[in-house]
Amino acid sequence: MNHQLQLENKKYRNWVKAGLGLRYLKEGLEPFSDDIVRQQHVDILNSVKQTCNVTTVNCGNCNLKTLMPNHVRISSRNCPLGQANCNCLYPRGKIVCPNNVCGAIYDTIVTVHNSRPPAPFWKNTDVKKWCTDPWAVAKCFINAQGYAQKTSAAEIDCSGLLHVIINNKSLHSHIQCIISGNDEFCKTRQARNAIFHSVTMELEDSGVNDYIDDMIAILEDGKELHARPESVEAVKKLQEIKNDAFIITKETERDVIRAAHIAFDQKGKELEQKIATAIASIEMKSKEGTESREKAKAEFLETSRSAEKKLDNKTKVAIEKIQSCETSFLQKTKNSTDNLQNITEESIDQIKTAGEATIRKIRDAIRLPTIKEATSLKQTQEKKSGVRFESMPSMIRQQKHETNIYHREKIMPQQYGEDYERKKRGNNFYITILK
Known part of the structure; x- marks a missing residue:
């Protein structure tokens, strides 16, 4: 135009x-x-x-x-x-x-x-x-x-x-x-x-x-x-x-067109700047993301190493405690065994002694009186009962666990307690002491 x-x-x-x-x-x-x-x-x-x-x-x-x-x-x-x-x-x-x-x-x-x-x-x-x-x-x-x-x-x-x-x-x-x-x-x-x-x-x-x-x-x-x-x-x-x-005027027109060209150029630069800013922002965020990942990775590794070290220390301490407990247990077991052995030996001795004493008592309890003892017993009974025993066997017989003592007269039950049996044979009385 x-x-x-x-x-x-x-x-x-x-x-x-x-x-x-x-x-x-x-x-x-x-x-x-x-x-x-x-x-x-x-x-x-x-x-x-x-x-x-x-x-x-x-x-x-x-x-x-x-x-x-x-x-x-x-x-x-x-x-x-x-x-x-x-x-x-x-x-x-x-x-x-x-x-x-x-x-x-x-x-x-x-x-x-x-x-x-x-x-x-x-x-x-x-x-x-x-x-x-x-x-x-x-x-x-x-x-x-x-x-x-x-x-x-x-x-x-x-x-x-x-x-x-x-x-x-x-x-x-x-x-x-x-x-x-x-x-x-x-x-x-x-x-x-x-x-x-x-x-x-x-x-x-x-x-x-x-x-x-x-x-x-x-x-x-x-x-x-x-x-x-x-x-x-x-x-x-x-x-x-x-x-x-x-x-x-032409000058006025030229000034306006120049201003429009400047505005166009400025708009183009603004678009370029926006693109560059967007790219820079993406790169910065990407860099920050990479740095964050690397930092997180380093922190994780450091934490893992620290945890592993702590675990090793705790494991070592635990093993030492177990070994200490095991040693203590073995020592206590040995001491207990020694004490038990000593106690057992002492108990055996005590049981043996008590057994021997008991056996002596039993033997003494079931021992048949001698003739002298029987004569002494007869005289004692005659004094207490006022009855004279006219006959007395010359020997004391033992038949299993029965002891026979022959009497002519009536026997007093209290002299032998409750464990006895009285029988009469002919003109004589006799008792059987039940042991």
Whole structure:
């Protein structure tokens, strides 16, 4: 298509007007953004002085990859501030700021980030400049790459400035608009992507007018922006764009197309970065998983060796105890055997002695009296009974266990107890003592 005919295409002109409107919006936001970013930086440094009890906030030694935040992860392996990939989740290899300031600034950035969960874009910042460069902190709130080398609002495009204001809760106190996702700031940020990512580079009349009205509403915010001279000047330019008679110069067109190309390149880099980040995240998690497995394996082996060593020691002690018990048992058994043998020998002797004594008693009990003893017994009985035994056998006969003593007269039973039998033979009486 002929260039002149393209400029006469109304939809194309609308697209150029919308791109030009973003440029005017940036001009109105630059000084305001610089002022509120510097003010927030001063507030952060003062807060760090009080929180960390330091007189000066100065450090240029820390690195984001190795910085240990002031907060620590909770037991469930979640960041207490809610950040998904917070440094607190991976404390291994992290170092506390030697000046005791960078960890506190890190915590502040995460805390005031407006997204849920908070997601500061750390690739845009340099921790070494946090204490001296306000935009080194502010760029953490631009959720897109390409701003790492920017040092002021003048070097940052309209989209970047909108990111800073929308994603930084501390800056919301400088605007009257409530950031909700459907407000003028958020809608204009989305419009910027729709404008510069358009393949046809065309817009309807209603579309361009809506975009420009939202830009004007931002610059006329009732808190601070509406009274700033650069905002007032930018609003005038935006209102001129809405006029159908507005003249688009070749220079203006070239600037808009260049901005669109930059936006395309930036979008491509963002996609590449997302892919690279995803790959790095997978590799990191894989590495962590491997390290965890190796650590678990080493701990298991160490535990096994320790348990085996303890088991060996316990087994050795148990064997020693068993051997000691066995020795003690054998000794006690020997002692018991010796004692039993001694007791047995003594008992045998005692039994033998008692047996001999018993035998003597039995023999004495069943021994037949001699003639002398029988004569003495006869005389004793005659005295007690008053009866004279006229005859007495000259011998005492023993028939089995019977002892016969012949009497002429009656025999007194009490003389022999109950174990006797009395019989009469002829004119004589005799008794049989039952043993």
